Amino acid sequence: MPGREFFRTRTVAEALAALPTGRVTASELVGLDDALGRVPVEPVHAPRQLPGFARSTVDGYAVQAADTYGASDGLPAYLDVSGAVAMGSAPGVTVVAGRAVAMPTGGALPPGADAVVMVEHTQQVMPGTVEVTRPVAPGEGVVRADEDVAVGQQVLPAGRPLRAPDLGMLAAVGVTLLSVHSRPVVGIVSTGDELVPPETAELAPGQVRDAIASALAGLVRQVGGAPRPYGIVADDAGALERVLRDAVEVCDLVVVSAGSSVGARDETAGAVARLGPPGIVCHGIAIRPGKPTLVAQAGDVPVLGLPGNPLSAMVVFGLLGVPLVRRVGGCTQVPPEPRTRARLTRQVPSRAGRLDVVQVRLDEDRGHGGPQAYPVLGASALLSVLTSADGYLVIDEDATGLDEGAEVDVTLYR
Amino acid sequence: MPGREFFRTRTVAEALAALPTGRVTASELVGLDDALGRVPVEPVHAPRQLPGFARSTVDGYAVQAADTYGASDGLPAYLDVSGAVAMGSAPGVTVVAGRAVAMPTGGALPPGADAVVMVEHTQQVMPGTVEVTRPVAPGEGVVRADEDVAVGQQVLPAGRPLRAPDLGMLAAVGVTLLSVHSRPVVGIVSTGDELVPPETAELAPGQVRDAIASALAGLVRQVGGAPRPYGIVADDAGALERVLRDAVEVCDLVVVSAGSSVGARDETAGAVARLGPPGIVCHGIAIRPGKPTLVAQAGDVPVLGLPGNPLSAMVVFGLLGVPLVRRVGGCTQVPPEPRTRARLTRQVPSRAGRLDVVQVRLDEDRGHGGPQAYPVLGASALLSVLTSADGYLVIDEDATGLDEGAEVDVTLYR
Numbered sequence: 001m002p003g004r005e006f007f008r009t010r011t012v013a014e015a016l017a018a019l020p021t022g023r024v025t026a027s028e029l030v031g032l033d034d035a036l037g038r039v040p041v042e043p044v045h046a047p048r049q050l051p052g053f054a055r056s057t058v059d060g061y062a063v064q065a066a067d068t069y070g071a072s073d074g075l076p077a078y079l080d081v082s083g084a085v086a087m088g089s090a091p092g093v094t095v096v097a098g099r100a101v102a103m104p105t106g107g108a109l110p111p112g113a114d115a116v117v118m119v120e121h122t123q124q125v126m127p128g129t130v131e132v133t134r135p136v137a138p139g140e141g142v143v144r145a146d147e148d149v150a151v152g153q154q155v156l157p158a159g160r161p162l163r164a165p166d167l168g169m170l171a172a173v174g175v176t177l178l179s180v181h182s183r184p185v186v187g188i189v190s191t192g193d194e195l196v197p198p199e200t201a202e203l204a205p206g207q208v209r210d211a212i213a214s215a216l217a218g219l220v221r222q223v224g225g226a227p228r229p230y231g232i233v234a235d236d237a238g239a240l241e242r243v244l245r246d247a248v249e250v251c252d253l254v255v256v257s258a259g260s261s262v263g264a265r266d267e268t269a270g271a272v273a274r275l276g277p278p279g280i281v282c283h284g285i286a287i288r289p290g291k292p293t294l295v296a297q298a299g300d301v302p303v304l305g306l307p308g309n310p311l312s313a314m315v316v317f318g319l320l321g322v323p324l325v326r327r328v329g330g331c332t333q334v335p336p337e338p339r340t341r342a343r344l345t346r347q348v349p350s351r352a353g354r355l356d357v358v359q360v361r362l363d364e365d366r367g368h369g370g371p372q373a374y375p376v377l378g379a380s381a382l383l384s385v386l387t388s389a390d391g392y393l394v395i396d397e398d399a400t401g402l403d404e405g406a407e408v409d410v411t412l413y414r
Numbered sequence: 415m416p417g418r419e420f421f422r423t424r425t426v427a428e429a430l431a432a433l434p435t436g437r438v439t440a441s442e443l444v445g446l447d448d449a450l451g452r453v454p455v456e457p458v459h460a461p462r463q464l465p466g467f468a469r470s471t472v473d474g475y476a477v478q479a480a481d482t483y484g485a486s487d488g489l490p491a492y493l494d495v496s497g498a499v500a501m502g503s504a505p506g507v508t509v510v511a512g513r514a515v516a517m518p519t520g521g522a523l524p525p526g527a528d529a530v531v532m533v534e535h536t537q538q539v540m541p542g543t544v545e546v547t548r549p550v551a552p553g554e555g556v557v558r559a560d561e562d563v564a565v566g567q568q569v570l571p572a573g574r575p576l577r578a579p580d581l582g583m584l585a586a587v588g589v590t591l592l593s594v595h596s597r598p599v600v601g602i603v604s605t606g607d608e609l610v611p612p613e614t615a616e617l618a619p620g621q622v623r624d625a626i627a628s629a630l631a632g633l634v635r636q637v638g639g640a641p642r643p644y645g646i647v648a649d650d651a652g653a654l655e656r657v658l659r660d661a662v663e664v665c666d667l668v669v670v671s672a673g674s675s676v677g678a679r680d681e682t683a684g685a686v687a688r689l690g691p692p693g694i695v696c697h698g699i700a701i702r703p704g705k706p707t708l709v710a711q712a713g714d715v716p717v718l719g720l721p722g723n724p725l726s727a728m729v730v731f732g733l734l735g736v737p738l739v740r741r742v743g744g745c746t747q748v749p750p751e752p753r754t755r756a757r758l759t760r761q762v763p764s765r766a767g768r769l770d771v772v773q774v775r776l777d778e779d780r781g782h783g784g785p786q787a788y789p790v791l792g793a794s795a796l797l798s799v800l801t802s803a804d805g806y807l808v809i810d811e812d813a814t815g816l817d818e819g820a821e822v823d824v825t826l827y828r
Contacts, residue, residue: 036632053620143796168628176613209585211583383563384583414749
């Protein structure tokens with residue numbers, strides 16, 4: 001059985017780098033209604049130009065710009081109005097020298113015209129004639145047919161989860177069905193003889209409800225994965241190995257919350273090691289909380305063994321599991337986390353060589369130069385630490401702590 | 415017909431404040447699998463204490479702390495081991511003076527014990543006897559039965575969208591079904607004779623595909639709402655009024671993207687005004703882009719008239735629509751937006767009294783003291799401005815622009 005003594009403690013970056021290149025999910029077609037947050041497999045190129053025709057950007061008159069040169073309040077240019085463009089229709093008229101055509105914002109520029117004068121710079125003096133009091137340059141008041149997007153231009157990159165404005169762009173160029181990575185299926189296995197399902201009404205002495213599986217499922221959903229619960233497995237290496245073998249067959253990533261005692265953790269490590277090559281790449285990560293973490297791969301499926309207490313498990317999953325869900329799901333341009341700068345209200349020690357994750361509560365009183373970050377203290381076994389925190393700060397491996405009053409970057413829960 | 419002249423331009427805050435208190439959605443029951451991001455109607459109180467029994471936080475031996483006082487490497491305390499606690503079981507033994515019971519991390523503390531000595535500070539010298547080389551204080555190595563949560567304690571507030579760790583807390587206290595606000599139904603109406611559905615393969619001259627509806631639906635989903643598309647209505651006040659009447663019957667909030675020309679906008683304003691009291695509270699917001707915005711309410715349903723071009727519509731919906739979706743959906747503790755500090759690469763002018771929203775692209779090269787924010791320029795009719803931006807910055811009403819090199823807060827797209 002591979003004990004921890006065979007593996008030296010690694011940093012988070014080393015652990016992620018040590019995993020062989022794993023799988024990336026296949027593609028599926030989705031419509032615009034289901035595309036938010038999904039990850040395009042290929043860059044999207046515009047099949048057509050946008051807006052597709054020269055459009056007016058103002059209400060006014062389509063003209064030949066040369067007809068307005070020198071126009072002023074004192075010496076206006078007089079143009080004959082030879083018609084009007086209707087929204088959504090082809091312009092039925094042509095603009096020739098000395099003439100103007102009435103335009104709505106967004107209307108198609110008539111042939112012959114090269115600019116649109118804003119209505120605010122005109123006056124209708126008699127029926128059929130308009131007075132122009134300011135000159136326009138060619139192209140003024142007009143968006144070119146390909147000014148937004150040219151034919152064949154890349155409008156969206158591969159690997160970046162689709163954002164709301166991206167859906168507008170896809171609609172505009174008429175791409176209403178597109179190829180995105182399937183949601184990575186993340187198997188969630190809980191171990192521990194003490195665990196019972198959350199639905200259990202009354203607990204026998206020594207039992208606790210499985211909190212980790214529900215919290216992990218939430219994190220997985222938040223980053224675009226599809227959680228697949230495998231329930232609770234007793235601290236029995238044979239039973240655990242059977243469940244894990246099923247999971248690596250079906251899932252793109254498997255997460256097992258190891259039992260909290262040393263014996264249970266060693267059993268988990270043994271079961272994971274027996275899943276096959278390349279096996280365990282790292283046992284023990286230089287994080288607090290979260291040291292007893294297992295990083296492994298079975299075939300092309302990463303397997304993550306999390307500490308047995310919920311706070312540590314959440315911290316480790318945030319640092320290692322979330323990047324893996326993204327990687328497996330084809331996301332190469334990671335959306336930003338919400339963050340804020342804050343001032344630390346007390347000194348926080350840390351050991352060099354170890355990454356410390358400190359839960360903090362924010363006081364948004366900006367009277368004293370920005371929010372204050374209060375470290376939320378408590379054993380890592382406490383869930384209330386997590387739910388009362390507004391976010392966390394990370395003290396890097398090379399730092400030896402933070403001083404009271406230090407300016408810190410807090411990653412916010414959402 | 416209420417023209418814009420009857421309404422003075424308002425700031426965003428004034429417009430939101432001017433809306434009478436509207437509806438808040440009713441409640442529905444959801445299970446933990448569907449609870450992420452949902453908004454609890456009432457605070458959640460713990461029906462039981464957590465962890466529910468005194469638990470060991472280490473692998474070691476349960477003892478009476480007094481038996482270890484003065485223990486050291488040179489003068490260890492010797493205790494008889496009178497049994498072991500198994501995970502998930504009631505402790506079958508009692509600890510009396512001079513005795514110890516073997517404990518796994520997370521095991522239930524046996525009666526009589528008041529501390530747990532870490533296994534690292536013990537040595538098994540002969541079967542049935544353990545040598546303790548460090549003293550422990552009462553309570554050391556133990557989490558109290560109610561240390562995480564006391565019975566009846568509030569564990570989650572009302573009005574804060576549920577986060578992943580919150581789901582863990584709910585599971586831990588056995589609350590697997592809870593009352594949350596229904597998702598606010600947001601009616602989305604597009605107007606404009608030039609608009610055609612995104613699925614339209616070939617466009618006639620002057621036509622454009624409806625981009626706003628898809629982009630708005632994405633924004634609505636992102637903040638927990640349920641978009642309800644009403645399709646495209648031609649620029650005809652009667653037809654628009656009929657669709658809007660249907661929408662305010664069924665929806666919790668209605669958004670109509672007004673046609674882009676002055677005439678179409680006035681028709682939209684007229685149709686909205688005829689929906690009934692309290693009616694239009696503001697026509698024209700001091701935002702760029704986005705000035706021609708309409709804020710109204712029909713009964714207790716807010717109605718928002720957005721500018722006809724996608725960029726302006728998205729900006730206005732972000733500033734006014736998103737807070738309304740949250741308000742209607744019972745969200746009183748708004749989750750943070752992702753933000754970053756950046757340095758502006760060029761001067762951006764702004765007029766005092768008007769809020770300017772400037773799209774920016776970020777260069778994450780941190781070689782020169784943090785990311786650089788490049789304003790993305792282009793007409794507000796261009797969708798490519800939005801999709802090539804990484805986020806936006808807001809120049810407040812009281813500012814008159816930003817200097818090159820200014821440190822700015824960029825709200826990031828996700």
